[in-house]
Amino acid sequence: MSNRVVVGTQWGDEGKGKIVDILTGEADIVARFSGGANAGHTVVIGDEKFILHLVPSGILHQNKICAIGNGVVIDLEHLFSELEELEKRRIKYRGRFLISRNAHLVMPYHKAIEKLEEEARGKGKIGSTGRGIGPAYRDKIAREGIRVIDLFDSELFKQRVEWNLKINDNLLRKLSKTELASLKKKSLDILKFIRKVKPLIADVGLYLDQAIRKGKSVLFEGAQGALLDIDFGTYPYCTSSTTTVGGVCTGLGVSPVLIGEVIGITKAYTTRVGNGPFPTEEKAGVCDILRERGNEFGATTGRPRRCGWLDFVLLKYSFRINGISKIALTKLDVLDSFEKIKVCVGYRYKGKLLTEFTPDLRTLENCKPVYQELAGWQKSTKGITEFKRLPDKAKRYLDYIAKKLKTPIWIVSTGTKRDQTIRL
Numbered sequence: 001m002s003n004r005v006v007v008g009t010q011w012g013d014e015g016k017g018k019i020v021d022i023l024t025g026e027a028d029i030v031a032r033f034s035g036g037a038n039a040g041h042t043v044v045i046g047d048e049k050f051i052l053h054l055v056p057s058g059i060l061h062q063n064k065i066c067a068i069g070n071g072v073v074i075d076l077e078h079l080f081s082e083l084e085e086l087e088k089r090r091i092k093y094r095g096r097f098l099i100s101r102n103a104h105l106v107m108p109y110h111k112a113i114e115k116l117e118e119e120a121r122g123k124g125k126i127g128s129t130g131r132g133i134g135p136a137y138r139d140k141i142a143r144e145g146i147r148v149i150d151l152f153d154s155e156l157f158k159q160r161v162e163w164n165l166k167i168n169d170n171l172l173r174k175l176s177k178t179e180l181a182s183l184k185k186k187s188l189d190i191l192k193f194i195r196k197v198k199p200l201i202a203d204v205g206l207y208l209d210q211a212i213r214k215g216k217s218v219l220f221e222g223a224q225g226a227l228l229d230i231d232f233g234t235y236p237y238c239t240s241s242t243t244t245v246g247g248v249c250t251g252l253g254v255s256p257v258l259i260g261e262v263i264g265i266t267k268a269y270t271t272r273v274g275n276g277p278f279p280t281e282e283k284a285g286v287c288d289i290l291r292e293r294g295n296e297f298g299a300t301t302g303r304p305r306r307c308g309w310l311d312f313v314l315l316k317y318s319f320r321i322n323g324i325s326k327i328a329l330t331k332l333d334v335l336d337s338f339e340k341i342k343v344c345v346g347y348r349y350k351g352k353l354l355t356e357f358t359p360d361l362r363t364l365e366n367c368k369p370v371y372q373e374l375a376g377w378q379k380s381t382k383g384i385t386e387f388k389r390l391p392d393k394a395k396r397y398l399d400y401i402a403k404k405l406k407t408p409i410w411i412v413s414t415g416t417k418r419d420q421t422i423r424l
Ligand code: GDP
Pocket: 008, 012, 013, 014, 015, 016, 017, 018, 039, 040, 041, 042, 043, 044, 293, 294, 295, 298, 299, 330, 331, 332, 333, 334, 413, 414, 415, 416
């Protein structure tokens, strides 16, 4: 099998976890390249539900190797609690889980800083997941960050913690003296993870390159979605990392020539969680149906997700940036009850029809989506595993999507469980 990348093509939560779990069966190694514990990837196996945040979803296959690359920001406290939780559920990770020595750490002060900043932003807040992601990446880019490897020089580590607290003094002084002292202690206490981290660290780029050259195949697990990308997303209402395919190279140290297929995970409608523009958002009625049938509540924060119709302006853009070779279309069953299904084919703004995506916030916030209406199928597709068993109108919806995006649909997901899937 060639090396595959799985990326979200919308605003995250497209169902990457489920698809990664399925494709892990055909790979030898699963590697995460970006984001951190802001991700929430759900995998349902039988009656058991797992939500993975930092650990690649591939971990649920007991014989596969999982790796976290340098592009991921790691909250060690979170990581080990996630791993221990998995162990309690009989998922063993020792001996098959690697973390890059160059990955940056999310420190306790990052989460404190983020909380203070979000409060200060007031109405303009990003609505982040509160996992310290923005401040951790900011420190990385500003060359103030602390990497996994820095744990092994405790003097340097302590100096960097002191320095970071000092340069953030303006914000952190909003905390009481006791809160500040406790934050400093918590930050220095991260050193205690050395013992647990040591057996896991690796030169992940070298490891993957050698494995690929020996004929092993890698599944690159993306987090978030294209519209949350730091460069291509709805800035500043986005995350702080490269969520698109380029992140594989910069976030794992893997050459682009080793990437085979790019699988675009696309939800049959659109959702987003947190603030920011969303042209096809539906406020009530349709949103309530999608949210209820699709159980659209954040896997990380539990927040209700904003819901709306499929948007081809946005998808065409994200397919172009990612070079999507095949589509995995998820949550088709959520649309089962609609008599009419709308799809957005353009944005009307100041009298003009826009068919290419624009990163301009004002346009995205004020444009009116131009819809085409397709016939709904009003029959259950839940759990269908064969294409031929789908209602004709559902087949037409799939055909329309594939044609519009000039990309074949390869997988259709019709429920949360592993086997509720159609392979084309
Ligand atoms: P991710 O972040 O992209 O991995 O997606 P999330 O796990 O945050 O959100 C996707 C949600 O949809 C999860 O609750 C999944 O269990 C669920 N899900 C995935 N595929 C399907 C599907 O085809 N139908 C339905 N009804 N639910 C699905």
